Amino acid sequence: xxxxxxxxxxxxxxxxxxxxxxxxxxxxxxxxxxxxxxxxxxxxxxxxxxxxxxxxxxxxxxxxxxxxxxxxxxxxxxxxxxxxxxxxxxxxxxxxxxxxxxxxxxxxxxxxxxxxxxxxxxxxxxxxxxxxxxxxxxxxxxxxxxxxxxxxxxxxxxxxxxxxxxxxxxxxxxxxxxxxxxxxxxxxxxxxxxxxxxxxxxxxxxxxxxxxxxxxxxxxxxxxxxxxxxxxxxxxxxxxxxxxxxxxxxxxxxxxxxxxxxxxxxxxxxxxxxxxxxxxxxxxxxxx
Amino acid sequence: xxxxxxxxxxxxxxxxxxxxxxxxxxxxxxxxxxxxxxxxxxxxxxxxxxxxxxxxxxxxxxxxxxxxxxxxxxxxxxxxxxxxxxxxxxxxxxxxxxxxxxxxxxxxxxxxxxxxxxxxxxxxxxxxxxxxxxxxxxxxxxxxxxxxxxxxxxxxxxxxxxxxxxxxxxxxxxxxxxxxxxxxxxxxxxxxxxxxxxxxxxxxxxxxxxxxxxxxxxxxxxxxxxxxxxxxxxxxxxxxxxxxxxxxxxxxxxxxxxxxxxxxxxxxxxxxxxxx
Numbered sequence: 001x002x003x004x005x006x007x008x009x010x011x012x013x014x015x016x017x018x019x020x021x022x023x024x025x026x027x028x029x030x031x032x033x034x035x036x037x038x039x040x041x042x043x044x045x046x047x048x049x050x051x052x053x054x055x056x057x058x059x060x061x062x063x064x065x066x067x068x069x070x071x072x073x074x075x076x077x078x079x080x081x082x083x084x085x086x087x088x089x090x091x092x093x094x095x096x097x098x099x100x101x102x103x104x105x106x107x108x109x110x111x112x113x114x115x116x117x118x119x120x121x122x123x124x125x126x127x128x129x130x131x132x133x134x135x136x137x138x139x140x141x142x143x144x145x146x147x148x149x150x151x152x153x154x155x156x157x158x159x160x161x162x163x164x165x166x167x168x169x170x171x172x173x174x175x176x177x178x179x180x181x182x183x184x185x186x187x188x189x190x191x192x193x194x195x196x197x198x199x200x201x202x203x204x205x206x207x208x209x210x211x212x213x214x215x216x217x218x219x220x221x222x223x224x225x226x227x228x229x230x231x232x233x234x235x236x237x238x239x240x241x242x243x244x245x246x247x248x249x250x251x252x253x254x255x256x257x258x259x260x261x262x263x264x265x266x267x268x269x270x271x272x273x274x275x276x277x278x279x280x281x282x283x284x285x286x287x288x
Numbered sequence: 289x290x291x292x293x294x295x296x297x298x299x300x301x302x303x304x305x306x307x308x309x310x311x312x313x314x315x316x317x318x319x320x321x322x323x324x325x326x327x328x329x330x331x332x333x334x335x336x337x338x339x340x341x342x343x344x345x346x347x348x349x350x351x352x353x354x355x356x357x358x359x360x361x362x363x364x365x366x367x368x369x370x371x372x373x374x375x376x377x378x379x380x381x382x383x384x385x386x387x388x389x390x391x392x393x394x395x396x397x398x399x400x401x402x403x404x405x406x407x408x409x410x411x412x413x414x415x416x417x418x419x420x421x422x423x424x425x426x427x428x429x430x431x432x433x434x435x436x437x438x439x440x441x442x443x444x445x446x447x448x449x450x451x452x453x454x455x456x457x458x459x460x461x462x463x464x465x466x467x468x469x470x471x472x473x474x475x476x477x478x479x480x481x482x483x484x485x486x487x488x489x490x491x492x493x494x495x496x497x498x499x500x501x502x503x504x505x506x507x508x509x510x511x512x513x514x515x516x517x518x519x520x521x522x523x524x525x526x527x528x529x530x531x532x533x534x535x536x537x538x539x540x541x542x543x544x545x546x547x548x549x550x551x552x553x554x555x556x557x558x559x560x561x562x563x564x
Binding site: 090107111114117118125127164167169211214218231244247257268271274285286 | 293297298301302304305306308309310312313315316318319322331333334335377378380381383384385387388390394396397398400401402403405406407408409410411412413414415416417418437440441444494497498500501504505514515516518519521522528529532533536539540543544546547548551554555558559560562563
């Protein structure tokens with residue numbers, strides 16, 4: 001179909017994108033790998049030679065490692081459960097006919113467009129502050145002792161902030177999937193007398209399963225990398241130091257580049273495991 | 289879809305949907321309202337909702353004290369520049385893959401997507417080092433390039449899916465009618481491609497505007513965009529809720545408006561065509 005001429009033209013057109021992305025992927029990655037096998041402390045002696053797999057071993061045996069794995073799992077897991085559960089409910093609700101659909105949809109999607117530093121600081125100060133926050137006002141109104149959210153329930157607080165940011169994403173994608181549901185099938189089930197819960201379980205949920213998987217995978221990749229929300233709220237204290245934040249601290253704050261790079265390699269491997277599943281779904285869709 | 293819905297049910301749904309919508313939107317609304325209060329009113333207990341003396345003082349204070357316009361300008365340059373640069377590189381690539389597919393096309397697309405999955409923190413130090421060596425630390429050009437690279441896979445993907453929808457038969461028809469390559473590009477393809485390119489631009493400006501890893505780690509004073517400007521409020525002095533709100537409102541308002549136009553593109557751009 002396409003001629004030899006158009007093929008070489010196509011290759012030429014693709015070259016810039018392929019080359020810059022290849023460089024973007026390979027150069028820093030190679031450097032991270034390189035540093036991860038070195039004892040490299042820029043502020044304390046610089047390059048102190050090769051250390052084999054020492055950094056890899058030290059990263060996972062340091063006292064900060066398991067707590068950071070725990071924090072990462074709780075935050076990622078918590079946000080996933082909340083956003084997918086409420087995302088499905090919201091998608092089903094917004095799919096019903098009601099007055100002002102357009103406006104409500106805009107209201108629901110809005111948090112996704114708020115930059116992470118703004119949403120984290122607004123929640124931290126104006127809602128969760130133990131003295132002047134709205135929650136404190138509300139607690140006092142009911143005669144309860146105000147909670148110092150970010151120090152007393154730090155993981156929950158971060159999960160709440162991040163869920164608020166990502167619920168719109170989950171809702172929007174699940175809503176898109178809901179709208180492609182065959183309404184005749186639902187009507188038939190309704191006429192056969194299937195109760196709402198059964199219809200949800202046997203027709204709606206299976207239809208949404210792929211969209212849910214996609215939301216799960218995409219969000220996992222982005223959630224593993226959350227940074228700003230922790231940077232401007234707790235700075236990793238009170239047990240909110242995630243794997244990403246731990247690596248950031250090792251590399252930039254304590255300038256232990258070798259150790260941080262080994263952590264970086266772990267993070268890359270972890271993200272790739274999730275990515276493989278996502279790519280499989282995306283790749284399947286490319287054929288059709 | 290001729291499902292008869294009773295008015296009662298529609299009313300109930302309306303109430304529920306609006307309640308949920310307003311609840312989710314409330315933090316943004318509250319920030320907006322607080323930005324027009326005095327600092328004292330901002331922390332009043334019980335909180336005041338609408339009936340207070342509206343003042344725009346906070347906005348001028350934020351501008352005077354921290355030179356808000358400079359951060360805004362940095363955000364505009366970095367978000368706009370990285371998107372523009374990305375489009376220039378991505379349009380030919382997406383074009384080639386959509387119209388002259390080879391057996392490698394699918395693999396290249398998936399590989400490009402995989403670069404998006406690379407956790408930024410994993411390459412933080414190398415990037416930091418490269419930036420120092422090249423004198424790019426805390427410069428707008430450096431950040432523009434990094435954000436372009438971060439978003440390039442999404443740009444290519446979105447453009448690819450849009451270009452794929454342009455039917456190839458139209459090209460053949462134009463050729464039969466004697467259109468040369470120039471006419472073909474100018475009068476047939478470009479008009480059909482523009483909506484897709486516009487949507488891609490929109491979503492990527494939003495993503496670049498809100499990016500908060502590289503913008504926080506690779507800037508200090510001179511190239512810092514709004515994300516970093518807002519982060520400076522994390523160590524406050526004295527009463528600052530109203531000013532934080534004013535600064536936040538100014539930082540999110542332009543993108544919120546753009547965002548509302550790009551709901552549909554969001555699904556396409558962020559799921560890589562995996563959900564339709």
